[in-house]
Amino acid sequence: MxxxxxxxxxxxxxxxxxxxxxxxxxxxxxxxxxFIGPSGCGKSTFLRSLNRMHEVxxxxxxxxxxxxDGEDLYAPDMDPVNVRRKIGMVFQRPNPxxxxxxxxxxxxxxxxxxxxxxxxEADDIVExxxxxxxxxxxxxxxxxxxxSGLSGGQQQRLCIARAVAVEPEVLLxxxxxxxxxxxxxSVIEDLIHELKNDxxxxxxxxxxxxxxxxxDQTAFFNLAGVGQPGKxxxxxxxxxxxxxPEDPATEAYIQGRFG
Amino acid sequence: MTTTLKPSPQGDLSADLRGAQLPSWAPxxxxxxxxxxAVAGWFTGLGPVRGIILAWLIAACLPLWSxxxxxxxxxxxxxxxLLVVSAFGLAVIPLVSILASVIGKGAQAxxxxxxxxxxxxxxxxxxxxxxxxxxxxxxTSAAAxxxxxxxxxTAIYLIEYGEDGRLASSIRFLVDVMTGIPSIVxxxxxxxxxxxxxxxxxxxxxxxSVALSVLMIPVVVRSCxxxxxxxxxxxxxxxxxxxxxxxxxxSKVVLPTALAGIVxxxxxxxxxxxxxxxPLLIIAGMTDSVNFNLSEGRMATLPVFTYSSLMQPGVxxxxxxxxxxxxxxxxxxxxxxxxxxxxxxxxYFSPKxxx
Numbered sequence: 001m002x003x004x005x006x007x008x009x010x011x012x013x014x015x016x017x018x019x020x021x022x023x024x025x026x027x028x029x030x031x032x033x034x035f036i037g038p039s040g041c042g043k044s045t046f047l048r049s050l051n052r053m054h055e056v057x058x059x060x061x062x063x064x065x066x067x068x069d070g071e072d073l074y075a076p077d078m079d080p081v082n083v084r085r086k087i088g089m090v091f092q093r094p095n096p097x098x099x100x101x102x103x104x105x106x107x108x109x110x111x112x113x114x115x116x117x118x119x120x121e122a123d124d125i126v127e128x129x130x131x132x133x134x135x136x137x138x139x140x141x142x143x144x145x146x147x148s149g150l151s152g153g154q155q156q157r158l159c160i161a162r163a164v165a166v167e168p169e170v171l172l173x174x175x176x177x178x179x180x181x182x183x184x185x186s187v188i189e190d191l192i193h194e195l196k197n198d199x200x201x202x203x204x205x206x207x208x209x210x211x212x213x214x215x216d217q218t219a220f221f222n223l224a225g226v227g228q229p230g231k232x233x234x235x236x237x238x239x240x241x242x243x244x245p246e247d248p249a250t251e252a253y254i255q256g257r258f259g
Numbered sequence: 260m261t262t263t264l265k266p267s268p269q270g271d272l273s274a275d276l277r278g279a280q281l282p283s284w285a286p287x288x289x290x291x292x293x294x295x296x297a298v299a300g301w302f303t304g305l306g307p308v309r310g311i312i313l314a315w316l317i318a319a320c321l322p323l324w325s326x327x328x329x330x331x332x333x334x335x336x337x338x339x340x341l342l343v344v345s346a347f348g349l350a351v352i353p354l355v356s357i358l359a360s361v362i363g364k365g366a367q368a369x370x371x372x373x374x375x376x377x378x379x380x381x382x383x384x385x386x387x388x389x390x391x392x393x394x395x396x397x398x399t400s401a402a403a404x405x406x407x408x409x410x411x412x413t414a415i416y417l418i419e420y421g422e423d424g425r426l427a428s429s430i431r432f433l434v435d436v437m438t439g440i441p442s443i444v445x446x447x448x449x450x451x452x453x454x455x456x457x458x459x460x461x462x463x464x465x466x467x468s469v470a471l472s473v474l475m476i477p478v479v480v481r482s483c484x485x486x487x488x489x490x491x492x493x494x495x496x497x498x499x500x501x502x503x504x505x506x507x508x509x510s511k512v513v514l515p516t517a518l519a520g521i522v523x524x525x526x527x528x529x530x531x532x533x534x535x536x537x538p539l540l541i542i543a544g545m546t547d548s549v550n551f552n553l554s555e556g557r558m559a560t561l562p563v564f565t566y567s568s569l570m571q572p573g574v575x576x577x578x579x580x581x582x583x584x585x586x587x588x589x590x591x592x593x594x595x596x597x598x599x600x601x602x603x604x605x606x607y608f609s610p611k612x613x614x
Contacts, residue, residue, distance in 0.1 A: 081502055081503070089500035091497065098494075099518075108501060111511075112507055112512065159497070162501065166502065
């Protein structure tokens, strides 16, 4: 069910402002692609354009093509709501719904869309998703307790469970570990390794070691200067990017000699 | 606290870090002294007002004492503290005085008869506020039924759809203007509106509800708007990212998260309009009998009942005036119960396990 993504000549605008310019990238299915780069270079914007989440901000629009298995996400007859059902997202800060229990949070994708299902079916989804997110053992006895009572790392895994419960084709992760401690981070990194078997994963990270640990290919974004749009500088297999990058800017950034 | 700073070779750091201070009991002692003087002044013929002024002058000695010993910064702090506490005390005086006189004069009127009898065919003693109680509850509930949907949907539009657009900012401006409408004007508006349909001299309960809605809608819009603003954007994004359409995100994520605050705001808005007199005087009028029909005839309400019992007490006037105090007390109790209810609701409905 995992899908590959082809992006060609994508420009992303906020109103008149060109935020990201001319991105061409191919994201393979069942692999982890990491986006690295300095703050403000448009990696998150680009990530959000992959499931049309950036449109939540008024005036945001794109031109160019994003093909998911040959389907253009920005074709005029595409419904962003349906796109987001197929391409899930995990955010920087854990954001479980405070009014819902742990189980309800996992089922939020179904429940909020008023999908009818049997109790047994719902229980299966909760257990499967929580197992996939590596949270089942910790919460199986308190599924009815509020999701916001969990620790930060557990909340983030709950959000991952919520995202995989709707069985998306692609999972986008926007700095999923930046608010977490090293132990929760390593749990989530292990999780990404496992999820890779079923999903296409795209992850934005500020942590270079994390990109090196979890990803199969790495993309380096940068901006030419203040007020200039962000650009994709280099894309390659992670090993090559971290040992022998082609672009001097990539090398400088990866070695910490930046700016 | 056993470590002490050793004098550093360059200078006397220890002295630089310390400062003269009033003894810690000083504020309490001055406050106690002021209290004693106020009470003593009251009973020794000075009267309450002079007693309180004298006590305040004594309290004002604290900043003076402080400026002599502690220096300017701490004295300013103590002066401002004194001013803030005085302002609070000043604000509480009318509240306490109203409570005391309403409870003192109204409590003896309360009885089973008072709550279960109307004023129909009652002259002199006896009778009750049943008709006014029914009227107040009916008219206010109808006002809430009209204003809550309008107010809530306006707030949803302003926060979720309008944002900073031209329509939204003009609505915000108009809501602000509406907040300032005098209640008598709201009453005249409702009267003029109903005259169009029913002719001169129309009196009906629902007209009172319309007048109260005019006063209530801006309060509901404002409080709901503030509450919806407090819902973190991350929750909306989380919902969108699951492929949930906007209207479901609003109805199933945003509203439940803000529910406690919204219900509290609505309850307080009801408490705010339940005591309105002027508009009801114009459009709902006054009667001595029970009227359950909002759409026909005059309808008594507690504030109007209080007003007319005081203004046309009849002969002898005492029982009527006592009933007026009783009705005022009942109104006060209803408002307090509503406030209490709002607190309970916000306690039980707010998302649990948070922070």
